[in-house]
Amino acid sequence: MAYRIGTRGSALATTQTQWVVDAMSTDHTAFEQVIITTQGDVTTGSLANLGGTGVFATALRQAVIDGQVDMAVHSLKDLPAKQPPELRIAAIPERADVRDALCASNGMTLDTLPPGARIGTGSPRRVGQLLALRPDLELVDIRGNVHTRLARVAGYEHHHDNAPSAKGSPKGDLDAVVLACAGLDRLKLQWAITERIDPVQMLPAPGQGSLAVEVSALKALDAPLATALADHEDLGARLEASAERGLLETLEAGCAAPLGGLARYHNGHLTLDAIVTAMDGSSTIRRASSTTIDVEAITEATLEAASALGVEVANMLIADGADLLPAGPARGAR
Numbered sequence: 001m002a003y004r005i006g007t008r009g010s011a012l013a014t015t016q017t018q019w020v021v022d023a024m025s026t027d028h029t030a031f032e033q034v035i036i037t038t039q040g041d042v043t044t045g046s047l048a049n050l051g052g053t054g055v056f057a058t059a060l061r062q063a064v065i066d067g068q069v070d071m072a073v074h075s076l077k078d079l080p081a082k083q084p085p086e087l088r089i090a091a092i093p094e095r096a097d098v099r100d101a102l103c104a105s106n107g108m109t110l111d112t113l114p115p116g117a118r119i120g121t122g123s124p125r126r127v128g129q130l131l132a133l134r135p136d137l138e139l140v141d142i143r144g145n146v147h148t149r150l151a152r153v154a155g156y157e158h159h160h161d162n163a164p165s166a167k168g169s170p171k172g173d174l175d176a177v178v179l180a181c182a183g184l185d186r187l188k189l190q191w192a193i194t195e196r197i198d199p200v201q202m203l204p205a206p207g208q209g210s211l212a213v214e215v216s217a218l219k220a221l222d223a224p225l226a227t228a229l230a231d232h233e234d235l236g237a238r239l240e241a242s243a244e245r246g247l248l249e250t251l252e253a254g255c256a257a258p259l260g261g262l263a264r265y266h267n268g269h270l271t272l273d274a275i276v277t278a279m280d281g282s283s284t285i286r287r288a289s290s291t292t293i294d295v296e297a298i299t300e301a302t303l304e305a306a307s308a309l310g311v312e313v314a315n316m317l318i319a320d321g322a323d324l325l326p327a328g329p330a331r332g333a334r
């Protein structure tokens with residue numbers, strides 16, 4: 001039996017999906033990628049102006065609902081927190097590096113970037129937290145795929161044999177860009193990373209570093225497919241996702257300022273650390289909480305406890321005024 005896995009067509013998306021294909025394939029069960037073009041891939045304007053979270057996922061999700069594919073692989077951070085009733089996340093595989101990556105000229109780090117350095121990112125979350133750390137930085141709104149972004153870092157094309165070439169967009173006009181470590185690692189672009197930013201300094205987006213394999217909630221899965229998905233579920237990653245999505249869902253309703261949030265599950269303890277910032281970094285609210293989750297396997301109750309931790313931290317942030325911070329642009333790019 002061969003199953004069809006829907007994916008976006010970007011290098012990152014197809015690399016991630018191939019990783020899932022390779023992990024799940026056995027002698028008896030084959031998987032093939034089906035590329036689905038999404039609105040997020042064809043629009044060239046700033047993501048900040050584009051219908052908010054979920055633009056990347058919509059066409060892909062529709063293909064699952066229509067039965068064009070058996071499942072879809074998403075970056076969890078590109079999914080809105082509210083789960084549509086037609087779909088369910090059947091597996092969250094082992095999570096990659098959750099951190100943000102500084103990709104700078106000349107090996108520079110956040111500490112050594114010169115005053116007024118120009119940093120590219122399309123993410124309000126990264127803008128708010130970077131300006132809170134370094135108010136002198138000049139943030140430049142960029143978008144495009146990973147290669148297009150890296151090509152804007154000064155010196156990359158001269159210093160690296162496998163440096164990206166991006167036709168038609170500016171090159172080398174920035175001192176650094178910020179991207180997710182997970183994507184760079186999966187694309188084998190580790191050489192571009194000059195600092196893996198400690199979450200103490202910058203909290204990633206909810207879901208960053210995790211993939212979500214989504215299937216129809218309305219159709220029963222074939223037994224071999226259900227087994228393959230269950231085998232690639234990671235308990236810790238699922239608990240972390242539940243906490244981060246509980247946080248995101250509560251704040252999506254009550255607060256439009258940029259948000260970072262990271263849950264970690266270790267030895268029965270689930271901890272969630274979250275931050276809401278003004279876009280100019282002038283104010284930040286950061287809160288954390290933890291709970292004990294002692295489980296052998298995932299049950300509805302343990303997932304509910306993880307999600308409740310997210311709701312708790314969201315409410316702590318709101319109680320401290322997160323909802324009063326000025327809104328960033330619509331939550332499009334995290």
Ligand SMILES: NCc1[nH]cc(CCC(=O)O)c1CC(=O)O
Nearest residue numbers: 075179180182183208209210334
């Ligand atoms: N919105 C784009 C997006 N969605 C997922 C990733 C990276 C991989 C991940 O975080 O899982 C990226 C690019 C980036 O933020 O650098």
